[in-house]
Amino acid sequence: MSRRSVPGQTPAATTERDGDGRRPLEPVVAPPRTWRERGGRVLSLLGSLQGYIGLVLVVVAGVLTKGDVFWNQQNLTNAVGAFSSRGILAVGETLVILAAGIDLSVGSILGIGSMTAALLLTRWHLAPWEIVPLCMAVGLFFGFCNGAGVAWLRVQSFVMTLASLTIVRGLDRQSSDNVSVGTQVVDANGQLAPFSAAFQGLGTPGHNILTGLPLPIFGRTGVYYPVVAFLVVCVMFQLVLSKTRFGRHVYAVGGNETAARLSGVNVTAVKIAVFSLSGMLAGFAGPIDAAYSASADPLAGTSYELDAIAAAVIGGASLAGGRGSIIGTLVGALILTLLDNVLGLNAVSDNLQLIVKGLIVVVAVVLQRPGLLISLGNFGREFTRRRTR
Amino acid sequence: MLTGPPLLEMRGISKDFPGVRALQDVSLTVRAGEVAALLGENGAGKSTLMNILSGVFGSYEGHVLMNGRQVSVHSPRDAQQLGIGMIHQELNLVPELSVADNIFLGRELRTRWGALDRTRMDRRTSELLSGFGLRLSPRRAVRQCRIAEQQLIEVAKALSLNVRVLIMDEPTSALAAAEVDRLFGVIRNLARQGVAVVYISHRLEELDEIADSVTVLRDGRLIGRRAGREVGHAELIRMMVGRPLGDLYPREQAAMEGGEVGLLVEHLNLRGDQRNGRAALHDVNFRIRSGEIVGLAGLMGAGRTETLEAVFGAQPRRAWSSRMRLNGRPYSPRSPHHALRRGVALLAEDRKAQSLVLQNTVRFNISLTALGQYRRWGVLSRRLETAAVNGMVRDLRVKTPGLGALVNNLSGGNQQKVVLAKCLLTRPRVLLMDEPTRGIDVGAKAEIYGLMSRLAEQGVAILMVSSELPELLAMCDRILVLCEGRITGEFHRGDATQEAILEAAMARTPVLAPGA
Numbered sequence: 001m002s003r004r005s006v007p008g009q010t011p012a013a014t015t016e017r018d019g020d021g022r023r024p025l026e027p028v029v030a031p032p033r034t035w036r037e038r039g040g041r042v043l044s045l046l047g048s049l050q051g052y053i054g055l056v057l058v059v060v061a062g063v064l065t066k067g068d069v070f071w072n073q074q075n076l077t078n079a080v081g082a083f084s085s086r087g088i089l090a091v092g093e094t095l096v097i098l099a100a101g102i103d104l105s106v107g108s109i110l111g112i113g114s115m116t117a118a119l120l121l122t123r124w125h126l127a128p129w130e131i132v133p134l135c136m137a138v139g140l141f142f143g144f145c146n147g148a149g150v151a152w153l154r155v156q157s158f159v160m161t162l163a164s165l166t167i168v169r170g171l172d173r174q175s176s177d178n179v180s181v182g183t184q185v186v187d188a189n190g191q192l193a194p195f196s197a198a199f200q201g202l203g204t205p206g207h208n209i210l211t212g213l214p215l216p217i218f219g220r221t222g223v224y225y226p227v228v229a230f231l232v233v234c235v236m237f238q239l240v241l242s243k244t245r246f247g248r249h250v251y252a253v254g255g256n257e258t259a260a261r262l263s264g265v266n267v268t269a270v271k272i273a274v275f276s277l278s279g280m281l282a283g284f285a286g287p288i289d290a291a292y293s294a295s296a297d298p299l300a301g302t303s304y305e306l307d308a309i310a311a312a313v314i315g316g317a318s319l320a321g322g323r324g325s326i327i328g329t330l331v332g333a334l335i336l337t338l339l340d341n342v343l344g345l346n347a348v349s350d351n352l353q354l355i356v357k358g359l360i361v362v363v364a365v366v367l368q369r370p371g372l373l374i375s376l377g378n379f380g381r382e383f384t385r386r387r388t389r
Numbered sequence: 390m391l392t393g394p395p396l397l398e399m400r401g402i403s404k405d406f407p408g409v410r411a412l413q414d415v416s417l418t419v420r421a422g423e424v425a426a427l428l429g430e431n432g433a434g435k436s437t438l439m440n441i442l443s444g445v446f447g448s449y450e451g452h453v454l455m456n457g458r459q460v461s462v463h464s465p466r467d468a469q470q471l472g473i474g475m476i477h478q479e480l481n482l483v484p485e486l487s488v489a490d491n492i493f494l495g496r497e498l499r500t501r502w503g504a505l506d507r508t509r510m511d512r513r514t515s516e517l518l519s520g521f522g523l524r525l526s527p528r529r530a531v532r533q534c535r536i537a538e539q540q541l542i543e544v545a546k547a548l549s550l551n552v553r554v555l556i557m558d559e560p561t562s563a564l565a566a567a568e569v570d571r572l573f574g575v576i577r578n579l580a581r582q583g584v585a586v587v588y589i590s591h592r593l594e595e596l597d598e599i600a601d602s603v604t605v606l607r608d609g610r611l612i613g614r615r616a617g618r619e620v621g622h623a624e625l626i627r628m629m630v631g632r633p634l635g636d637l638y639p640r641e642q643a644a645m646e647g648g649e650v651g652l653l654v655e656h657l658n659l660r661g662d663q664r665n666g667r668a669a670l671h672d673v674n675f676r677i678r679s680g681e682i683v684g685l686a687g688l689m690g691a692g693r694t695e696t697l698e699a700v701f702g703a704q705p706r707r708a709w710s711s712r713m714r715l716n717g718r719p720y721s722p723r724s725p726h727h728a729l730r731r732g733v734a735l736l737a738e739d740r741k742a743q744s745l746v747l748q749n750t751v752r753f754n755i756s757l758t759a760l761g762q763y764r765r766w767g768v769l770s771r772r773l774e775t776a777a778v779n780g781m782v783r784d785l786r787v788k789t790p791g792l793g794a795l796v797n798n799l800s801g802g803n804q805q806k807v808v809l810a811k812c813l814l815t816r817p818r819v820l821l822m823d824e825p826t827r828g829i830d831v832g833a834k835a836e837i838y839g840l841m842s843r844l845a846e847q848g849v850a851i852l853m854v855s856s857e858l859p860e861l862l863a864m865c866d867r868i869l870v871l872c873e874g875r876i877t878g879e880f881h882r883g884d885a886t887q888e889a890i891l892e893a894a895m896a897r898t899p900v901l902a903p904g905a
């Protein structure tokens with residue numbers, strides 16, 4: 001009624017017809033250089049950029065309130081470093097959510113991973129390149145159990161991983177007798193032992209993780225392995241999702257399980273795989289977290305799963321499955337971590353921080369929704385029409 | 390009778406979607422007691438026009454008048470208050486709720502004390518359903534009903550609303566002749582009571598029977614309106630497609646006798662399952678030569694879909710037993726995955742539930758099953774994939790703004806083409822098709838028939854289930870008839886007639902043939 005459109009400006013209105021009444025082939029996929037296609041590209045680009053609004057807002061807030069104190073390499077690296085282990089969890093969580101599941105056990109698996117790392121380090125003095133794969137194997141095992149329960153026993157993933165959340169935490173606390181284990185081992189002369197120094201390198205800048213020797217400092221911070229590990233994991237899994245058959249199958253299982261099965265997707269295998277990968281990544285995050293905090297606490301990783309889910313959801317993943325991406329999750333993780341940082345720098349009280357973070361989750365999810373601008377427009381039109389009637 | 394003032398009038402309706410002008414200046418009038426048919430190719434805008442009328446789309450340009458007074462329909466509630474009911478093309482039932490709960494959803498009957506009055510709802514449900522000759526427990530979950538049953542449940546739901554205008558968007562696309570007849574009885578009854586009915590279908594024969602007027606759309610524009618019974622199919626097709634159409638059924642010569650046996654099925658038994666509505670099969674035997682098109686006819690619940698699903702490995706392995714051979718080698722399909730690897734493909738019956746990932750793109754859906762072909766060192770090659778998908782989209786004339794469009798936004802018939810494209814990309818040796826032309830327009834049907842003939846010539850063995858007998862008669866070299874899970878008839882191309890097939894399809898119903 002109140003809406004007016006100019007014929008000829010909408011691309012579809014230009015479907016032309018031959019003189020003799022025969023229809024030309026549908027303009028199915030126009031060659032990529034037409035204006036219509038370009039217009040579509042620009043629109044979809046703008047649409048995808050919409051997801052970054054939240055990130056931009058947080059950065060602007062940081063710069064406005066704290067200026068250089070916020071916007072410098074050291075602060076930013078520290079902020080992201082502190083979040084890296086949770087970011088790695090979020091990548092695995094995204095895989096599970098894409099397949100229409102949920103994994104509540106990642107925090108506990110991170111906990112048992114960090115405890116495993118600390119025990120291997122203090123009892124057997126293993127090197128990081130031995131510790132990390134073993135922790136990943138531990139995580140893989142628990143992830144596989146989750147997957148088996150979901151795919152074979154048909155337990156809903158929420159229930160299955162809720163159970164393993166408590167089971168794994170119990171094992172973690174049992175294995176450590178409820179005391180935290182420090183990872184900084186000193187030798188006879190009061191120096192950090194080389195194996196311990198190497199392990200420390202996993203979480204803090206300054207030490208080579210292979211040799212334990214001091215590293216030259218780049219810029220003002222040095223090589224920050226947690227950040228590197230997080231980014232590498234992101235890139236790897238984004239490629240897996242967008243460039244491999246397995247990735248497509250994950251989206252298909254999450255989008256419509258029946259259709260996936262009838263399309264020849266091995267649904268059972270896909271489900272087991274996503275949970276296993278999520279567990280493995282959580283196991284990988286364990287030693288990083290232990291090194292970062294220089295100890296393995298029996299409660300390490302508690303409620304990290306909530307941050308992981310929040311990052312995925314803020315990044316555009318749909319809990320109904322089939323929609324989302326790792327890039328999105330990376331953005332979501334950055335929003336959460338920088339927000340933490342900005343609030344901390346502004347000395348906002350802890351309680352207030354919790355409230356603000358909760359609100360931000362909702363706001364960010366609404367902001368990144370595709371077509372938001374359009375629906376706002378519709379709402380406005382609707383609103384004015386109802387009013388004028 | 391049909392000369393009174395129009396009950397419903399739509400004037401100058403236009404509607405845009407991002408990148409698509411779905412309707413442009415379309416008008417439609419319907420009188421009380423009239424059955425107005427709406428006709429047009431896939432993507433012509435029929436469903437969009439009717440969705441506007443039933444308030445699904447909040448905004449549109451143009452005017453809607455009821456009884457000459459302008460009204461505004463901006464939400465399904467508005468439509469409901471105006472007495473407009475719609476049966477949507479894609480089924481909209483809540484799978485986990487019972488039949489009765491679905492029919493009374495949002496308008497539940499209550500007892501004096503506010504509790505749900507299940508007895509009354511169940512009774513009313515049974516009454517409504519028996520109008521279509523459907524004996525279905527009102528307490529059964531809709532999830533367990535076959536798609537034809539679900540379609541009838543949708544109709545019953547709309548009828549229970551006491552509407553003044555009833556919109557039916559392809560209500561018969563999954564129904565066989567007998568059920569269609571009963572449905573028409575119900576429609577005529579409604580029309581006599583003064584309800585205005587808008588009826589959308591791609592089956593032209595149905596219009597001869599039921600339509601008082603036919604309105605044709607093409608590419609979102611109004612092409613014309615004709616009085617129902619005086620207009621020939623050829624003219625309707627010309628109006629729809631914009632040019633006369635050659636032979637609808639291109640298949641003339643039957644496959645050569647003595648070709649290799651593509652698929653051999655012996656002693657197929659399937660355990661029935663009341664809980665999920667699975668029909669039982671008893672000792673079903675057949676063979677399909679490569680290059681042969683075999684039809685599978687039968688009534689609702691006869692076991693046609695179950696037969697295809699068993700051959701495709703989509704029924705649990707424990708539920709069935711059979712000796713099957715594929716191209717001479719033993720074949721025991723454990724899963725669809727396995728069947729596809731052996732070159733058997735299934736075009737499933739229910740595109741929304743069983744075939745499409747609606748929230749994903751055309752590209753994703755079409756290439757999903759055939760992804761293995763587009764890998765280079767384990768990495769998907771976007772170039773190869775795009776080339777293959779593009780080819781299919783062009784061959785089948787899928788009307789879409791691009792490969793990145795969401796399948797959910799395509800028209801029903803174009804969604805069906807996407808499913809077909811997906812199946813064909815796997816290059817099957819044996820193609821199982823369950824209602825392959827469901828919701829597809831005449832022009833596209835001709836193209837799909839042509840495609841099937843070409844596939845057969847290339848040696849593909851095709852087994853096709855269809856509720857449209859003319860389609861089976863014209864396309865198949867042989868027709869098998871199932872009745873209550875048993876094969877009750879087999880006809881060769883020459884000697885198959887509608888009557889003979891129907892008789893065989895009802896062979897085991899006690900009324901007709903005791904001890905057939």
Ligand SMILES: Nc1ncnc2c1ncn2[C@@H]1O[C@H](COP(=O)(O)OP(=O)(O)OP(=O)(O)O)[C@@H](O)[C@H]1O
Pocket residue numbers: 406407409410411429430431432433434435436437438478788789797798799800801802803828830
């Ligand atoms: N929600 C939507 N978003 C974008 N485009 C849409 C949407 N709904 C419909 N369209 C487009 O509008 C056009 C008309 O679609 P419509 O569903 O009305 O066709 P139809 O005549 O019902 O076809 P069919 O016989 O296949 O059901 C199509 O090109 C379709 O892609």
Ligand SMILES: [Mg+2]
Pocket residue numbers: 435436437478558800801802
């Ligand atoms: Mg339609």
